[in-house]
Amino acid sequence: MRALTWHGTNDVRVDTHPDPEIINPRDAILKVTSTAICGSDLHLYDGVIPGMASGDILGHEFMGEVVEVGSKSSLKKGQRVVVPFTISCGQCFFCQKQQYSACDNSNPAAKQDASEKLYGHAMSGIFGYSHLTGGYPGGQAEYVRVPFSDVGPIVVPEGMDDDTVLFLSDILPTGWMAAENAQIERGDTVAVWGAGPVGLFAVQSAMLMGAEQVISIDHHPHRLDLAKKFGAKTINFGETHVLEALMEMTGGIGPDAVIDAVGMEAHGFAVDNVLDLVKQKISPGADRGHALRQALLAVRKGGRVSVPGVYGGMLDKWPLGAMMEKGITLKTGQTHVQKYTHDLLRRIQEGEIDTTWLISHHLPLEQAAEGYKQFHDNQNEWTKVVLTAN
Amino acid sequence: MMLEQSEDDAPKRARRDDREGEMAVVGRSVTINRPRVTLFAFWRDFQNLPRFMEAIEKIEPTGPQRSRWTIRAPAGQMVTFEAEVTDVKDNERIAWRALPGSQIMTEGTVSFSDAPAGRGTIVTANIKYQPPGGDLGRLVAKLFMAEPNIQARHELKRFKMLMEAGEIATADNRKSKEDR
Numbered sequence: 151m152r153a154l155t156w157h158g159t160n161d162v163r164v165d166t167h168p169d170p171e172i173i174n175p176r177d178a179i180l181k182v183t184s185t186a187i188c189g190s191d192l193h194l195y196d197g198v199i200p201g202m203a204s205g206d207i208l209g210h211e212f213m214g215e216v217v218e219v220g221s222k223s224s225l226k227k228g229q230r231v232v233v234p235f236t237i238s239c240g241q242c243f244f245c246q247k248q249q250y251s252a253c254d255n256s257n258p259a260a261k262q263d264a265s266e267k268l269y270g271h272a273m274s275g276i277f278g279y280s281h282l283t284g285g286y287p288g289g290q291a292e293y294v295r296v297p298f299s300d301v302g303p304i305v306v307p308e309g310m311d312d313d314t315v316l317f318l319s320d321i322l323p324t325g326w327m328a329a330e331n332a333q334i335e336r337g338d339t340v341a342v343w344g345a346g347p348v349g350l351f352a353v354q355s356a357m358l359m360g361a362e363q364v365i366s367i368d369h370h371p372h373r374l375d376l377a378k379k380f381g382a383k384t385i386n387f388g389e390t391h392v393l394e395a396l397m398e399m400t401g402g403i404g405p406d407a408v409i410d411a412v413g414m415e416a417h418g419f420a421v422d423n424v425l426d427l428v429k430q431k432i433s434p435g436a437d438r439g440h441a442l443r444q445a446l447l448a449v450r451k452g453g454r455v456s457v458p459g460v461y462g463g464m465l466d467k468w469p470l471g472a473m474m475e476k477g478i479t480l481k482t483g484q485t486h487v488q489k490y491t492h493d494l495l496r497r498i499q500e501g502e503i504d505t506t507w508l509i510s511h512h513l514p515l516e517q518a519a520e521g522y523k524q525f526h527d528n529q530n531e532w533t534k535v536v537l538t539a540n
Numbered sequence: 541m542m543l544e545q546s547e548d549d550a551p552k553r554a555r556r557d558d559r560e561g562e563m564a565v566v567g568r569s570v571t572i573n574r575p576r577v578t579l580f581a582f583w584r585d586f587q588n589l590p591r592f593m594e595a596i597e598k599i600e601p602t603g604p605q606r607s608r609w610t611i612r613a614p615a616g617q618m619v620t621f622e623a624e625v626t627d628v629k630d631n632e633r634i635a636w637r638a639l640p641g642s643q644i645m646t647e648g649t650v651s652f653s654d655a656p657a658g659r660g661t662i663v664t665a666n667i668k669y670q671p672p673g674g675d676l677g678r679l680v681a682k683l684f685m686a687e688p689n690i691q692a693r694h695e696l697k698r699f700k701m702l703m704e705a706g707e708i709a710t711a712d713n714r715k716s717k718e719d720r
């Protein structure tokens with residue numbers, strides 16, 4: 151089969167690999183129809199997430215048709231399904247608490263050592279991501295093996311296009327959980343750093359959850375315009391002092407909740423960011439945390455900080471004093487996708503949430519490398535790339 | 541004046557000095573979201589152990605309390621020894637040891653206790669072994685016991701996967717040669 155393959159920093163190519171097979175009883179094999187490129191893939195593309203190996207197949211946002219099932223899969227051949235990017239067994243302590251991205255049983259035992267050393271606990275499995283999370287072959291491919299296919303995949307109702315449901319695999323639930331973690335109350339201002347796919351879905355979700363005011367922060371004018379579509383106000387950090395603007399837009403109080411939908415590769419020339427950038431170039435595992443630091447300073451006293459943005463290693467110059475002295479609550483994590491898919495599918499069906507406006511480009515899988523390059527270099531116009539595979 | 545001081549409550553295997561006489565001590569505990577009886581019954585049938593212990597090729601019963609263990613060594617070699625069960629308490633504990641004179645001197649205990657608030661069972665494995673001598677010893681040490689702590693940890697994790705998820709996670713995309 152053909153699959154988008156990681157070869158090193160800024161080097162991805164579509165190569166030929168053997169087709170996947172059923173290995174475990176709960177497996178299914180999908181023929182992929184649509185698969186998207188995510189901001190998380192860009193962290194891999196830039197080589198800032200530790201634990202990648204040349205030859206890895208990327209892709210964790212995908213959907214397709216079931217073509218083969220193991221003896222304990224609940225899926226049937228021919229069904230169309232969307233697959234959560236988190237691989238979860240559904241049986242462990244964490245899965246039963248619906249903390250699916252903390253699943254104990256999806257990262258192969260021998261692969262758990264690295265994250266146990268680095269993070270103190272072993273991470274769960276994720277498709278098409280680092281070997282810290284299992285090194286599972288991803289879905290930017292013609293075929294993909296889906297473990298625990300009786301727990302994760304959600305069957306797509308008749309008549310719904312790929313584009314309307316594909317983002318249930320990651321960014322829609324991620325934006326939703328980000329807003330949920332902001333614990334929005336009546337009258338709240340929610341500020342969201344990053345108007346990428348995650349930030350934009352966080353904006354949309356925060357509106358639906360009843361925020362009084364949502365402020366989207368980025369430096370790409372077109373992305374900020376998309377945020378405006380959902381009624382958000384915007385701050386272009388290339389033109390405006392962010393902290394000052396946020397105070398002025400909240401009557402001198404500061405946002406009640408802040409969301410970091412940027413992650414470990416913040417843009418900008420603030421002093422802390424330039425220092426982080428140098429560090430990240432020379433040492434893998436160093437994060438660039440400018441957006442998060444700014445969010446911590448911006449949030450009001452007793453406010454809430456929600457971090458869907460991905461970090462993989464160490465960060466210094468962390469304003470711990472601001473956190474402690476202001477009494478801040480911080481929530482974060484890889485998304486517990488399976489917890490949200492059913493409810494969000496219903497909201498899409500009922501027309502409450504639309505996701506298709508986000509897609510700026512469709513490309514055939516063969517041109518995936520070009521998609522990475524453009525999504526990376528031309529963020530303003532390339533807001534989301536969907537690859538069509540079969 | 542001498543103060544009376546007691547040792548801390550951490551298990552032996554977590555101590556900086558993790559030896560008991562000649563024997564090295566390794567072990568690990570893991571919480572498994574399944575009832576004690578189920579886990580005990582699975583472990584009590586030693587023939588099940590190779591399903592999650594990768595270094596063990598097979599375990600065959602040779603008597604009511606005895607079994608022959610075949611361990612995979614490098615270059616396709618096999619090492620065998622005979623073990624006997626030295627203590628069993630239903631649904632709580634199983635202990636075994638290699639018979640005196642075996643190529644590998646080892647003894648182990650696995651115990652099962654209820655986790656709090658219905659969170660399943662805490663399974664604790666404690667393995668003692670004498671690092672073997674001679675050429676064979678080195679060979680075996682390299683594979684089976686080079687990093688016994690890591691080995692023990694991986695095996696308990698695979699046991700947990702098998703018991704909770706019903707299968708052992710792999711990121712492979714194709715079956716291995718042995719499974720064809």
Ligand SMILES: NC(=O)c1ccc[n+]([C@@H]2O[C@H](COP(=O)([O-])OP(=O)(O)OC[C@H]3O[C@@H](n4cnc5c(N)ncnc54)[C@H](O)[C@@H]3O)[C@@H](O)[C@H]2O)c1
Nearest residue numbers: 189190344346347348368412413416417458459460484485
């Ligand atoms: N928690 C999860 O489960 C999960 C899931 C998906 C994605 N993510 C993470 O969410 C983050 C965003 O993903 P995405 O797909 O939207 O990525 P993206 O790269 O498309 O968007 C990031 C946006 O942040 C903006 N930005 C950069 N620096 C900024 C700054 N200093 N202030 C404000 N905005 C800034 C960029 O201009 C860009 O528009 C990534 O870190 C990604 O890995 C997390």
Ligand SMILES: [Zn+2]
Nearest residue numbers: 188190211320
């Ligand atoms: Zn993603």
Ligand SMILES: [Zn+2]
Nearest residue numbers: 239242245253
């Ligand atoms: Zn689980």
